Amino acid sequence: MTTQGSKMTLQGSDLAVRFGRTVALDGADVTISPGEIVAIMGPSGSGKSTLLHVLAGILRPAHGEVRLDAQRIDNLSDSRRSSLRLRSFGFVLQFGDLVPELSLRENVELPLRLLGRPRAEARRRGAELLGHLAVAELADRRPGQVSGGEAQRAAVARALAHKPSVIFADEPTGALDSVAGEVVLDALTGLARKEGSSVVMVTHEARVAAYADRTVFLRDGRVAA
Amino acid sequence: MSVSRILLGLLEPHSQHGYVLRRRYDEWFGNSRPLKSAQVYATLGRLDRDGLIDLTGVASGVGPDRRVYAITEAGVGELDRWLDEPEVPEVTSSRRVLFAKVLIALSSGRPAEPMLDRQRHAHLDRMRELRAQRQAGDLLTQLDADFEMYHLDADLKWIDGAAARLARLAALVSRVDDAEKESR
Incomplete structure (x- = not known):
């Protein structure tokens, strides 16, 4: 069983995924060390997002395995994978994906509340992160009432709220202009480094990949040399 | 300069x-x-x-x-x-070398893909260095780093475009080769 807050190695070995006749992953191997920031790049259709979904336990591979430290996670039941994602992973998607009916503050507190943490603790952590990300004064607004960049910073705060082992980011700045994108990336990578979370980040932009410690380049569902 | x-x-x-x-x-x-x-x-x-x-x-x-x-x-x-006077829009000769290397690799029967992969890694490594400089530096350093980063970014787009069309390019190069053999 994984422990929330502890930092672990994430390893995908010989991963294969097919969608009908389309081969999305074809024997991909990747290891993410604790605290490491890794960018996944590759042409359209090379399997970038599929690899991220498999490593994050959202998608089950047809072949191969995914381990978080010693624990194999790809063959867990749906409910156990879901619970593991909540405890050990954080997510930043291209369009923020915040709950539109909740304020930024409530969105950031959500993972902690779902994990059963006391309200006061969630409140404290939410305020701390929203402050770090310079959106504290917008805490009571809903995602639709703030700019795309501000919403994405709140999404970063939400991803970090429960101090996950790994944060998965799929084109985290894809919907932002370059300046707003830089603010989000500085926040995401800066705070992840400070708190020891790993980041796996899919991007097609080299300037985004430059924030990572290294880049994994995919071609035809495999990691290119 | x-x-x-x-x-x-x-x-x-x-x-x-x-x-x-x-x-x-x-x-x-x-x-x-x-x-x-x-x-x-x-x-x-x-x-x-x-x-x-x-x-x-x-x-x-x-x-x-x-x-x-x-x-x-x-x-x-x-x-x-x-x-x-606007500067003449041109790419530096070192950038042209990339183009030349791809064609020479293909025309001499060598695989160009690993070469482009190595070049991509070298470019990404340099971009990481520049990003670190940019983060630690003042406005002048940031703009100086941006200048190089945008150019490297353009190179990387070219590398990706070339990598996606290597098979067609290899076929083209070998057709030219064959035509020359026939004419001899």
Whole structure:
């Protein structure tokens, strides 16, 4: 069983995924060390997002395995994978994906509340992160009432709220202009480094990949040399 | 980099001696290649010879460092011309080498894909260095790093585009080869 807050190695070995006749992953191997920031790049259709979904336990591979430290996670039941994602992973998607009916503050507190943490603790952590990300004064607004960049910073705060082992980011700045994108990336990578979370980040932009410690380049569902 | 025109521009606000000009140059542009003293004096000597600057005095101290120069009317005209004229849009020869390497690799029957992969990694490594410099640096450093990063980004887009079309390019190169064999 994984422990929330502890930092672990994430390893995908010989991963294969097919969608009908389309081969999305074809024997991909990747290891993410604790605290490491890794960018996944590759042409359209090379399997970038599929690899991220498999490593994050959202998608089950047809072949191969995914381990978080010693624990194999790809063959867990749906409910156990879901619970593991909540405890050990954080997510930043291209369009923020915040709950539109909740304020930024409530969105950031959500993972902690779902994990059963006391309200006061969630409140404290939410305020701390929203402050770090310079959106504290917008805490009571809903995602639709703030700019795309501000919403994405709140999404970063939400991803970090429960101090996950790994944060998965799929084109985290894809919907932002370059300046707003830089603010989000500085926040995401800066705070992840400070708190020891790993980041796996899919991007097609080299300037985004430059924030990572290294880049994994995919071609035809495999990691290119 | 047009050192002579930059020195001319640095001289325009008020007369200066070589030492101050060199210090300012290095502060703004020296990241890529700091100026040597001899280069400054040789350049100032040429500008003086061409009537674009005048020697107006010698500050106390020893050596060519202490010669004070001022821009002339002709110098201001030349500076205007240089600033007004757009630079010729062109890629540097080192970037063309990438294109040449791909064609030579394919025409000699070598795989070009691993070469492009290695180049991509080298470019991404450099971009990481620049990003770190950018983060730690002031506004000048940031803009200097941005300039190189955007160019590297353009190279990477070209590398991706070339990598996606290697099979077609290899077929094209081999057709040219075959046609040449037939004509012999």
